[in-house]
Amino acid sequence: MQPAGGSIEDLDPAGLASRLGLRRGDRVIAVNGHAIHDVLDYGFYIREARVSLDILDKATGEIRRFELKKDEDDDLGIRFSEATFDGLRRCQNRCLFCFVDQMPPGMRPSLYAKDDDYRHSFWHGNFITLTNLSEAAFERLLSLRLSPLYISVQATDGETRQRLLGHRRAGEIMDRLRRLAEARIQLHTQIVCCPGLNDGAVLDKSLADLASLGYALASVAVVPVGLTKHREGLFPLRPFAPDEAEAVLRQVGAWRERALAERGESVFFAADEFYLLAGLPFPPAEVYEDYGQLENGVGLCRLFWEDWEEAARQSQEKRDPTGERTFIVTGQSGQRFLDRLLNDALPPWAAKGRDSDIRLIGVTNRFFGTTVTVAGLLTGRDVIEALRGLDNPPQQGERVLLPSVMFRAEGDVTLDDYTADGIAEALGGVRTEVIDAEGGALFAALFPGEKQRGSR
Numbered sequence: 001m002q003p004a005g006g007s008i009e010d011l012d013p014a015g016l017a018s019r020l021g022l023r024r025g026d027r028v029i030a031v032n033g034h035a036i037h038d039v040l041d042y043g044f045y046i047r048e049a050r051v052s053l054d055i056l057d058k059a060t061g062e063i064r065r066f067e068l069k070k071d072e073d074d075d076l077g078i079r080f081s082e083a084t085f086d087g088l089r090r091c092q093n094r095c096l097f098c099f100v101d102q103m104p105p106g107m108r109p110s111l112y113a114k115d116d117d118y119r120h121s122f123w124h125g126n127f128i129t130l131t132n133l134s135e136a137a138f139e140r141l142l143s144l145r146l147s148p149l150y151i152s153v154q155a156t157d158g159e160t161r162q163r164l165l166g167h168r169r170a171g172e173i174m175d176r177l178r179r180l181a182e183a184r185i186q187l188h189t190q191i192v193c194c195p196g197l198n199d200g201a202v203l204d205k206s207l208a209d210l211a212s213l214g215y216a217l218a219s220v221a222v223v224p225v226g227l228t229k230h231r232e233g234l235f236p237l238r239p240f241a242p243d244e245a246e247a248v249l250r251q252v253g254a255w256r257e258r259a260l261a262e263r264g265e266s267v268f269f270a271a272d273e274f275y276l277l278a279g280l281p282f283p284p285a286e287v288y289e290d291y292g293q294l295e296n297g298v299g300l301c302r303l304f305w306e307d308w309e310e311a312a313r314q315s316q317e318k319r320d321p322t323g324e325r326t327f328i329v330t331g332q333s334g335q336r337f338l339d340r341l342l343n344d345a346l347p348p349w350a351a352k353g354r355d356s357d358i359r360l361i362g363v364t365n366r367f368f369g370t371t372v373t374v375a376g377l378l379t380g381r382d383v384i385e386a387l388r389g390l391d392n393p394p395q396q397g398e399r400v401l402l403p404s405v406m407f408r409a410e411g412d413v414t415l416d417d418y419t420a421d422g423i424a425e426a427l428g429g430v431r432t433e434v435i436d437a438e439g440g441a442l443f444a445a446l447f448p449g450e451k452q453r454g455s456r
Contacts, residue, residue, distance in 0.1 A: 004027070004029050004035065004056075004085070005027040005028050005029035005030070005035075005036060005054075005056060005085055006027060006028050006036060006038075006039070006042065006080040006081070006082065006085040007025065007026075007027050007080060007081045007082070007085075008022060008023070008024055008025065008026050008027070008028065008078055008079070008080060008081070009024065009079050009080055009081035010024060010078075010079040011023070011024065011077055011078060011079070012077030012078075012079075014077070015075070015076055015077015015078070016068060016070060016074065016075075016076045016077055017076040017077050017078045018077060020053075020066050020068065022055060022066075022078070023058065023059075024058075025058035026055050026056065026057055026058050027055065027056040027058070028042065028053060028054070028055060028078065028080075029054040029055065029056050029063060030053075030054040031045035031046055031051065031052070031053060031054075032045050032048060032051060032052055033052065036085060037084070037085055037086045038083060038084045038085055038086070038119055039080060039083050039084075040119060040144055040146070042078075042080075044144065046075070046076060047072055047073070048072060049069060049070065049071070049072050050067070050068075050069055051067075051068055051069075051070065051076075052065055052066065052067050052068075053065065053066045053068075083119070083123065084117070084119060084120075088113070088115050088117055088120075089115065089116060089117035089118075089119075089132065090113075090114055090115060090116065090132075091114035091115060091116035091129070091132055092116075092131075092132050092167065093114075093116070093129060093131055093132070093165045093166055093167045093170070094165070094166030094167070095164060095165050095166060096163070096164055096166070096194070096197070096234075096235040096237065097164070097192055097194055097225045097226075097227075097235075097237060098114070099226050099228070100112055100113075100114050101234060102226075102227065102228040102230050102231055102234070102368075103228070103230065104228075104230050104367070104368075107415065107416075111415070116128050116129055116131070116132040118130075118133070118141050118146065118149065119146075121146075121149050121150045121151075122146040122147075122148075122149060125150050125188075125295060126150060127150045127151065127152040127190055128149070128150065128151060128152065129151070129152045129154075129165060129167075129170070130151060130172075130173065130176050130177075131165060131167040131169045131170050131172075132167075138176065138179075141180075142179060142180070142183045142185075145183060145184070145185060146185065147184070147185040147186045148185070148186035148187065148188055148218055149180065149185055149186070149187055149188070150187075150188045150189075150190070151177065151187055151188070151189045151190070152189075152190055152192070153173060153177075153189045153190065153191055153206060153210065153220075154190075154191055154192055154198055154206075155191070155198040155202055155203075155205075155206050156173060156174050156205060156206045156209035156210065157202055157205055157206070158170075158171025158172070158173075159171065160197070160198055160202050161173055163197075164194070164197065164198060174209055177210075177213060178213065180216070181213045181214065181216030181217075184216070185216065186216060186218045187213065187216055187217055187218055188218050188219045188221075188292065188293065189210060189217065189219065189220050189221070190220070190221045190222075190223060190293075190296055191203065191206055191220065191221070191222045191223070192223055192224075192225055193222055193223065193224055193225060193240075193248060194225045194237055195225075195237075195238055195239070195240050195241075195244055196238075197237075199244065199247070199248060200247075203222070203248070203251055204251060207220065207251065207252070207255045207268065208255075211255065211258070211259070211267075215263070217267060218267075218292065219267055219268075219269065219292050219293055220252075220255075220267060220268045220269065221269050221270075221271060221293040221296040221298045222248060222252050222268075222269070222270050222271065222274075223270075223271040223273070223296050223297060223298075224239065224240050224245070224248075224271060224273050224274060224277070225237055225239070226371075226372065227239060227369070227371045227372070228368040228369045228371065228372055229368065229369025229370075229371070230368070230369070239371050240274070240277055241277075242277050242278050242279065243278075245273075245274045245275075245277035245278040246278040246280065248270060248274055249270050249274050249275065249278055249280065252268050252269065252270040253268075253270075255267075255268040256268040256269070256287070265289065266287050266288070266289055269288070269293055269298045269299070270298070271296060271297040271298050272297050272298065272299070272300055272301045272302075272333075272337070273297060273333060273373075273374075275301070276301075276333055276336050276337060282301050282302045282305070283302065284302075285302055285303070285306050287302075288302055288303070291303055297374070300437070301337045303439075304337075304341070304437065304438065304439040304442075305341060305439060306439065307438050307439030307440040307441075307443075308341060308439030308440065308442065308443050309439070310439075310440065311439060311440040311443035311444065312443060315443075315447070324357065324398060324399060325357055325358075325359065325394065325395075325398045325399070326357060326358050326359070326398075326399045326400075326401060326445075326446060327359050327361055327387065327394050327398070327399065327400045327401065327430075328358065328359065328360045328361065328401045328442070328446075329361050329363060329375075329378075329383055329386075329387070329400060329401060329402050329403065330360070330361070330362055330363070330375045330403055331362065331363060331365065331372075331373050331374045331375040331376075331377070331378055332362045332363070332364065332365075332370075332373040333373040333374055333375075334362065334374070334375045334403070335360060335361075335362025336362070338360055339360060341439075342358070342360060358446060359390075361386060361387065361390070363378055363382050363383055363386040364382070364386065365377060365378060365379075365382055366381075366382050366385070367379040367381065367382055367415070367416065374405075375403040375405050375406055375437075376403075376405040376406060377406075377415065378403075378406040378414070378415075379406075379414055379415050379416040379418070380406075380414040380416055380417075380418025380419075380422065380423050380426075381416055381418070383402070383406075383414075383418075383423060384418075384423060384426045384427060387400065387427055388427070393427075394427060394430045395428070395430070396428050396429040396430065397429065397430070397431060398430050398431065399430070399431050399433060400423070400424070400427065400430045400431065400432045400433070401432075401433050401435045401442070401445055402420055402423065402432055402433065402434050402435065403434075403435060403437060404434050404435060404436050404437060405437050407420070407434065420432040420433075420434050433445060
């Protein structure tokens with residue numbers, strides 16, 4: 001069982017806590033008589049002129065109480081080892097479309113974690129459903145006034161949402177969203193859209209209900225359901241067809257136009273994948289405003305394109321590619337997008353070398369299944385096999401550009417634990433380069449001899 005309170009990892013030598021004699025490894029159990037569950041509690045309760053601390057002494061195992069006076073805004077100089085002291089709040093939903101349930105066995109344990117913790121929604125932008133909160137916990141959320149929050153709505157129709165999420169409280173979503181709005185908490189929302197379940201009329205109702213939240217509604221992202229081949233025993237779902245994707249775009253576009261007319265803001269967005277599926281152009285950059293839903297795949301392609309064009313405008317010298325073969329690795333969605341980019345936006349002065357020097361490789365995802373088309377879920381093994389299977393595969397010393405999103409957040413290994421060097425070795429000594437998912441980064445990689453304005 002996890003001990004109560006938060007463990008002190010470090011102390012400011014000149015801080016109040018150090019002067020009290022607190023040490024690393026001691027645990028802060030309570031502040032002003034209130035048990036603390038996370039750094040939010042701690043920060044809330046120390047904002048008093050008189051503060052009492054209940055400390056579990058690491059050395060003796062005894063609980064000691066310290067009393068101090070300070071200015072209300074003074075910090076105590078404590079850094080905790082974890083932001084949450086009571087662990088991660090797990091998701092109890094049984095969502096029909098849950099991606100974690102579609103993961104193959106034998107992967108890193110962290111990939112199977114299901115969280116639904118509003119604290120991480122506030123800190124990191126994680127989407128939560130609000131179904132795994134008791135009324136007391138929801139009241140605490142309201143009292144903390146954490147803003148913005150990121151909410152997975154899926155549907156505002158109660159019956160539909162209960163079916164989608166598999167939770168008895170799922171149908172309470174609009175009541176809770178209205179209470180959050182009344183507390184002046186800004187809401188970024190998402191709808192994971194499943195054909196035949198929450199599209200069509202259900203989607204229209206969801207968009208209308210969310211619009212009724214007024215200015216508390218910061219954004220709505222409608223994204224297509226992600227499906228893998230590992231769905232044995234799960235609810236039968238299918239991907240969107242091109243005409244269905246176009247219908248979603250029309251619905252979202254109509255609500256965006258209404259929001260622009262009424263608020264001067266876009267508010268309603270569709271994921272890039274819908275545009276790729278429908279074969280339609282992406283909206284102009286101004287539609288995406290501050291690109292607030294990039295993590296949901298909203299506006300990534302447009303931002304990438306803008307970054308590419310900016311890098312091309314700033315180029316001082318017009319050169320052809322290096323003359324060596326360069327293989328650009330991406331997923332199949334990325335291939336559809338980058339093929340447009342390289343055909344339409346590749347500088348005319350570089351076009352003559354493109355066919356021979358630059359090869360775009362859209363890797364088929366064998367690991368998760370062909371319905372998974374994003375670069376972020378590519379495995380090292382699939383990349384290796386795709387490149388080996390080319391008619392004229394990369395040779396020793398030739399360049400292979402790998403998308404950074406296929407490596408985990410620490411930037412070192414793929415989902416199946418390949419490093420960039422490991423991929424290079426498996427391909428016979430090619431030169432692998434990990435490229436950030438930015439248009440300027442790709443431009444610089446394809447034209448490494450270029451000098452950009454402002455460079456030294």
